[in-house]
Amino acid sequence: MKGKIVIPIVVGAIIVMIGIIAITNQESNQMEVEDILDRELMPEEDTSPEVQKKLDEIERINLENEYSPKEREWITSGPFQIDRSEYVLGEKIFLVIGGLQQYEKGQVAFLRPLNDTHYKVYQTIPFDGSKKNVFNYYIQPQISKENGICSIDDLVGDWTVVFRGTNYENLKFRITDKILPGDEDSYEPVC
Numbered sequence: 001m002k003g004k005i006v007i008p009i010v011v012g013a014i015i016v017m018i019g020i021i022a023i024t025n026q027e028s029n030q031m032e033v034e035d036i037l038d039r040e041l042m043p044e045e046d047t048s049p050e051v052q053k054k055l056d057e058i059e060r061i062n063l064e065n066e067y068s069p070k071e072r073e074w075i076t077s078g079p080f081q082i083d084r085s086e087y088v089l090g091e092k093i094f095l096v097i098g099g100l101q102q103y104e105k106g107q108v109a110f111l112r113p114l115n116d117t118h119y120k121v122y123q124t125i126p127f128d129g130s131k132k133n134v135f136n137y138y139i140q141p142q143i144s145k146e147n148g149i150c151s152i153d154d155l156v157g158d159w160t161v162v163f164r165g166t167n168y169e170n171l172k173f174r175i176t177d178k179i180l181p182g183d184e185d186s187y188e189p190v191c
Helices: 001-043 048-062
Strands: 075-077 079-084 086-089 093-098 104-112 121-127 132-137 155-162 171-179
Touching: 048 075, 075 171, 079 155, 079 171, 093 104, 121 132
Parallel strands: 086 171
Antiparallel strands: 075 079, 079 093, 093 132, 104 121, 104 155, 155 171
């Protein structure tokens, strides 16, 4: 009877020992993999002149392409405001309308330049002070084959914002030929 009890105890002990050995080996393999990964990710101290030249060139290009938006200026005409006098392609033009009178009703028209003396309506935004006297809106001028805006040349220049149905002065802003980093593909010619 003693032999029947001893066999399961010995088998159990062997299984526990095999389990401990397997866990120990697994942990040690994980450590080796992590050490190898860390070594691969750490750059070597001595960089070859070719690699350093390429790194310097990449850093120079990044500095040239660094974008920082102009400060907001809030150009105002009555209850209408736009946030800047100059934008790069890809930036949103924010229009803030605050404090419309009950009787003020009309349209805000964004006019893009066709040449030095003529403009074309890019977008209109209706307003009615009896329904809503305060709201915000933004536009982002884009190339559009359907609207006949074929290239950045059709967007660049001095724009005018007209407040139809009011006597408020027009607002002016400029869109430059610079493109917001990351938006370059949006301004490929389409016509």
